[in-house]
Amino acid sequence: MSIIEDPKIVEITGRTRVLGILAHPTEHVKAPPGINRIAMMRGRDAVMVPLNVAPADLESFVASLRVLKSFDGAIVTVPHKQAIIRLCDEVSPQALAVGAANVLRRKPDGRLIGDQLDGIGFVEGLGDQDIAVSGRSVYLVGAGGAANAIAFALAEAGITRLTLANRTVEKIETLAAKLKGAYPALDVAIGTADPRGHDLVINGTTLGMNATDPLPLDASLLEQGMTVAEVIMEPEITPLLQAARETGCRIHxxxxxxxxxxxxxxxxxxx
Known part of the structure; x- marks a missing residue:
């Protein structure tokens, strides 16, 4: 059983440390039960709650976290991963390279520290399912915080070829330039909606969270033998994964x- 599938009731006390998951909207988030379960297992008096903050209110809300003395930190997710960087006092080298943070910690003096764990989590998740990364050819859709983090983590893990695709070409051109600078031996290309010719196909966008979303790529061109992976957790089987399964692809x-x-x-x- 996944740790996020076994939530328990958390008793709140006057000493409870507050954690959050910062998103907009929050209905799709899956982390709080898992974090609350870990807190219980480790004997920590802490609870994670959803923090639904619109982009226009992010700066003022984050400023308030500096003076919330019972607040220890937050997971940061869509659509705030990139915007949160400029609101931190300090960010890790990984977050700086990616241009996005997905965790935020408050120091006792109110300073806010950002870090980036999306990429390593994604690559470790592939490895746990016996999906090889090193030496493989990858097609990645997206240019947001998660996609950037995954691209850097895949490059670090030893992929040989990476094709980037996104509706806004300028964003992936920026990502491609950063990757080429950091990993000069990596074959990085700008692609279209056609994923053919790759071992691993990844949707690193939010397309698929809503029933009315278009597919992030041309699913009619998926090929048997491909592995098709998602970053979206709700719904578990997105339209892309359904199309991939019907084609005979492995899904992740x-x-x-x-x-x-x-x-x-x-x-x-x-x-």
Whole structure:
């Protein structure tokens, strides 16, 4: 059983440390039960709650966290991963390279520290399912915080070829330039909606969270033998994964990334 599938009731006390998951909207988030379970297992008086904050209110809300003395930190997710960087007092080298943070910790003096765990969580999730990365050719859709983190983690894990695709070409051109600078031996290309010719196909966008979303790529061009992976956790089987399964591809669920991030996130948040 996944750790996020066994939530328990958490008793709140006057000493309870508050953690959050910062998102907009929050209905799709899956981390709080898992983090709360870890807190209980580690004997920590702490609870994670959803923090639904619109982008226009992010700066003022984050400022308030500096003076919330019972607040220890938060997971940061869509659509705030990139915007949160400029609101931190300090960010890790990984977050700086990616241009996005997905965890935020408050120091006792009110300073806010950001880090990036998306990429390592995604790659470790693949490995746990016996999906090889090193030496493989990868097609990645997206240019947001998660996609950037995954691209860097895949490059670090030894992929040989990476094709980037996104509706806004300028964003992936920026990502491609950063990757080429950091990993000059990696074959990085700008692609289209055509995923053919790759071992691993990844949707690193939010397309698929809503029933009315278009597919992130041309699913009619998926090929048997491909592995098709998601970062989306709700719904578990997105339209892309359904199309991939019908084509005969192996599918990889978004929850595997979170499963492998939870312990890392808990450690970062001081649990």
């Amino acid at each position: 669920l978004g929850r595997h990334m979170l499963d492998h991030q939870l312990q890392l996130m808990a450690n970062f948040l001081g649990l």
